[in-house]
Amino acid sequence: METIDAIAALTALGHAKRLAIFRLLVVAGPAGRMAGDIGDELGVPGATLSFHLKELVHAGLITAEPQGRFVCYRAEFEAMNGLIAYLTHNCCAGSPQAECAPVAAACSPGDACC
Amino acid sequence: METIDAIAALTALGHAKRLAIFRLLVVAGPAGRMAGDIGDELGVPGATLSFHLKELVHAGLITAEPQGRFVCYRAEFEAMNGLIAYLTHNCCAGSPQAECAPVAAACSPGDACC
């Protein structure tokens, strides 16, 4: 992931409503969620929701797939993992220190996160 | 990590100069870097640098330790890993899918990142 893409992704996620939308889609997984469904769950007016969804799509964090009258939004897991890789890349100049815990630890044992 | 902390961290990182500062400190590791050193490397005026450093400290992503006339800034690796955990937590509702690559893959083999 390029720096400019990482900035776009981080800027998009650095907002309460957009982070909530993204997290909702991450938990939803590949099945995704419909736009109206997201709006109902988060209590966001249509116009505002559409604005934030567009921002997330533009940042490459989610994708939109029209299905008739509905639009299904899905998290872009590749972008998420790319962002994580960007943040941690070459950490400690390549000499892992005690202070610099393994990224793998982000998922604690027993945690079902992927 | 709480949602409010994740938003603060993501907002802080969603800016070109702050992301550059944070990445510099991540690569520097526990040794950290002096404020002026960072300003020289990134070509940012003092007042602007100080503003962004304060934002990062406030977001919990870095720490400041005065050393005489100088101030040493260090990345807060625990916060970084906490943020990554927040983003990926309960992904795919706990049923990892093919689309949802393991976070561990963020570090490709041979990559010295921590």
Place this chain on the structure above:
DNA sequence: CAATTGTTTCCATAAAACTAGAATAGTGGA
């Protein structure tokens, strides 16, 4: 075709963030 439903675009207002010169404060050396 008209009505209905889901979604987006338009637009004006409001709020927040960015920038950097100038002034200020703290430290260490002469």
Place this chain on the structure above:
DNA sequence: TCCACTATTCTAGTTTTATGGAAACAATTG
């Protein structure tokens, strides 16, 4: 004490972003 140096705070101007009602658009249903 005075000075040079490092860093921060103050301040003001500029830019960017967020919000949501209203209107427009698209697709299904009657």
